[in-house]
Amino acid sequence: MINWITNTRRSFSAKLSLWILLLTVPVFFASVGLLFHQSHRMIYGESVERANGVLDASLQRIGRYLITIETMTNTYSWMAERSMNPEMLKGLTNSVLLLNPYADGCAISTEPGVLPQYPEHFLTCSSRVVEGNSISTIIEKDYDYFDEPWYTITDNEQQSGWVVYNNQSSLQEVNVNSIVSYSKALFGADSTKVGVIATEMSLHHLSKILAEEKPYPHSYFIMIDEEGRYVAHPDSTRLFNKTIFSMADPQKQADMIALGYEMTKGNRGDMSVVIDGNPSLVCYKPVPGTTWSIAIICSDDDILIGYNKFFYIVVSLLAVALLLIILYCHEMVARSLRPLRKLLVKTQVIAKGNMDVKVERSSRVDDIGGLQNSYATMLESLRRYTDSVRDASEEAQAYNEELEHATQLVVEADMQKTAFIHNMTHQVRTPLNIIMGFAQIINTPKSDLTALDDASKEEIRNLAASMNHNSKLLNRMVLMLIDSSDSGVSVAELCQQQELVVANRSVVETVDYVMSLYPDVHIAFETEVSHDFVVKTNKKYLEYSLGELLLNAVKYSDREHITVRVTRTESTVRFIIQDTGKGIAEADRENIFKFFTKVDDFSEGLGLGLPLTKQHAQNLGGSLTLDPDYHDGCRFILELPL
Numbered sequence: 001m002i003n004w005i006t007n008t009r010r011s012f013s014a015k016l017s018l019w020i021l022l023l024t025v026p027v028f029f030a031s032v033g034l035l036f037h038q039s040h041r042m043i044y045g046e047s048v049e050r051a052n053g054v055l056d057a058s059l060q061r062i063g064r065y066l067i068t069i070e071t072m073t074n075t076y077s078w079m080a081e082r083s084m085n086p087e088m089l090k091g092l093t094n095s096v097l098l099l100n101p102y103a104d105g106c107a108i109s110t111e112p113g114v115l116p117q118y119p120e121h122f123l124t125c126s127s128r129v130v131e132g133n134s135i136s137t138i139i140e141k142d143y144d145y146f147d148e149p150w151y152t153i154t155d156n157e158q159q160s161g162w163v164v165y166n167n168q169s170s171l172q173e174v175n176v177n178s179i180v181s182y183s184k185a186l187f188g189a190d191s192t193k194v195g196v197i198a199t200e201m202s203l204h205h206l207s208k209i210l211a212e213e214k215p216y217p218h219s220y221f222i223m224i225d226e227e228g229r230y231v232a233h234p235d236s237t238r239l240f241n242k243t244i245f246s247m248a249d250p251q252k253q254a255d256m257i258a259l260g261y262e263m264t265k266g267n268r269g270d271m272s273v274v275i276d277g278n279p280s281l282v283c284y285k286p287v288p289g290t291t292w293s294i295a296i297i298c299s300d301d302d303i304l305i306g307y308n309k310f311f312y313i314v315v316s317l318l319a320v321a322l323l324l325i326i327l328y329c330h331e332m333v334a335r336s337l338r339p340l341r342k343l344l345v346k347t348q349v350i351a352k353g354n355m356d357v358k359v360e361r362s363s364r365v366d367d368i369g370g371l372q373n374s375y376a377t378m379l380e381s382l383r384r385y386t387d388s389v390r391d392a393s394e395e396a397q398a399y400n401e402e403l404e405h406a407t408q409l410v411v412e413a414d415m416q417k418t419a420f421i422h423n424m425t426h427q428v429r430t431p432l433n434i435i436m437g438f439a440q441i442i443n444t445p446k447s448d449l450t451a452l453d454d455a456s457k458e459e460i461r462n463l464a465a466s467m468n469h470n471s472k473l474l475n476r477m478v479l480m481l482i483d484s485s486d487s488g489v490s491v492a493e494l495c496q497q498q499e500l501v502v503a504n505r506s507v508v509e510t511v512d513y514v515m516s517l518y519p520d521v522h523i524a525f526e527t528e529v530s531h532d533f534v535v536k537t538n539k540k541y542l543e544y545s546l547g548e549l550l551l552n553a554v555k556y557s558d559r560e561h562i563t564v565r566v567t568r569t570e571s572t573v574r575f576i577i578q579d580t581g582k583g584i585a586e587a588d589r590e591n592i593f594k595f596f597t598k599v600d601d602f603s604e605g606l607g608l609g610l611p612l613t614k615q616h617a618q619n620l621g622g623s624l625t626l627d628p629d630y631h632d633g634c635r636f637i638l639e640l641p642l
Helices: 002-010 012-082 086-099 149-155 203-210 254-264 305-351 367-442 450-454 457-485 491-496 503-517 539-556 609-619
Strands: 105-110 122-128 135-140 160-166 178-187 193-202 220-224 230-232 269-275 278-286 293-299 499-502 523-527 534-537 562-568 572-578 623-626 635-641
Touching (some): 012 086, 012 178, 012 193, 012 203, 012 278, 012 293, 086 105, 086 122, 086 135, 105 178, 149 193, 178 203, 203 220, 203 230, 254 278, 254 293, 305 367, 499 503, 499 539, 503 539, 503 572, 539 572, 539 609, 539 635, 609 623
Parallel strands (some): 523 562
Antiparallel strands (some): 105 122, 122 135, 160 178, 178 193, 220 230, 220 293, 278 293, 572 635
8 A cells, every 4th residue: 555655656657547437427418328329219209100190190181172173273273174154164163162161262264265165264263261261253354374384284184183374364253362273174065175174272371271280389380292392381482482402592591402302202201300490300201193202290398398307307416516526627637737838838938948947946847747858958958059050040041042032033033034025026926927928919920820820909908907907016026125235314304305396296196106007996085185285205206105005905905995095293294004904903003013023824915004104204304103083994194394
């Protein structure tokens, strides 16, 4: 016994073993949890049997109502076939409602030409008026019913059946238009179809019948047809107009979608479904004699109300017991691990780089005392090497950062060079191929000039114009390359080369130049300054900048709504070029003024036009900006000082 106490005092693992004994408590909780789980399964099983019992009883009631309507309709169809008289047929529809309190309407219709008095169509119907519970019988003369579901259902081989539809006509005076109808074809002496008799029940009436009996206080029935439309539901707004699929979110209510598929396939069974945020038990079965399916929905809150009360009581008691156990264990562990916590705080300070922390040596003879003394020895050793290691690390890190930065710059420069060469090659090849091709045609030997001789002067003029246009494009790209390769004209040089430039005349000359390149383009010119208004600037770079902005507008717009407008302020003159093109996205607006950068890699150009224009504008003492408030295309504002 003394040896065991001594070993326990010296060994941290022995103390930990004592604490592990307390972990047997979860075994008890696991046992209680298993008991609750089995109880939950038993209660759920009983609820399934109870719900199915009520569901079977409701199916029998619905079946009786449907069979009653079917029998009544079949009986009166025989009478209708033998008395094809408008007044007799009108009386038959009234008799059906008088003898069947569950029917809300009855209609008899005929094919064209059956009744001489009504050669095109005849329809008599009786409907039950909600207020006063009276019956209204009328003859509809102008109602075209041949495409109505209750009429067309008799065209198949069965010649009768149930159908759900939304009654949009004035045939009924009930308070809802969604109807379930049993229709049966009427035949003449020669066995040809002469009409249809249809007996109707409102979906609202059907829902009230199902709501009369429920297994739990908040249980309710739903009934859907083969397309998933609600035939019966406590919420009358869902009847006919909404389906079980349209009311469910496929992402969040997959179980509701699965229930809909099971019911529309005519299967039977039960499943757990979350309906309107409440977990519920749903038992479903097909309705005999129809294509509908009925389900009873029981909320888990109703099913498990007693179980939940017992569960809360037991959980409360277990929580109190668990709290006491935790407090006891915490006190034991805290007392044993207090030296480790102090050591942990100091090691965290050391981990942050502070080597001035002092770890005291312990007089304890157990594992914790040995660990603390080992840390003290290790700290003394670390202090001897910290300074040298820190210096070497800092030097290596600085060298690596410089090397990484230099490598990144080299890679980016190489990628930019390769991309620019590829782009420039592509941009130059297109006009060059056109010029070479047309030059080859013109330079054809005399023996092969038959095709050229046959060409009209207009065609030859077009060849020359195309060659001239593409040569200008090549010349423009070469000038831009020369301009970008140079360091640029200094501001001082530009100031020496400045002259008085007529603003409107420069704009007109630039517009004429652009339209000579693109004759089909329409460019409007507006000015708010006089025609003799001059600005002191460099005419060459001004017209170059205006030309680049106009060519950019031609390239990216519809070429029909390009406008150049000249305005002025007290100290500046503004040249505004706007178009109605696709515009520039917010994310690309910061890159359009960078050299060799294009928003669209597949578009024409070298990515130099806008950057060079902005550079020239700045060298001239002005600015080039993209108007962020214009959203119908692009609006560039070139502003120069007066």
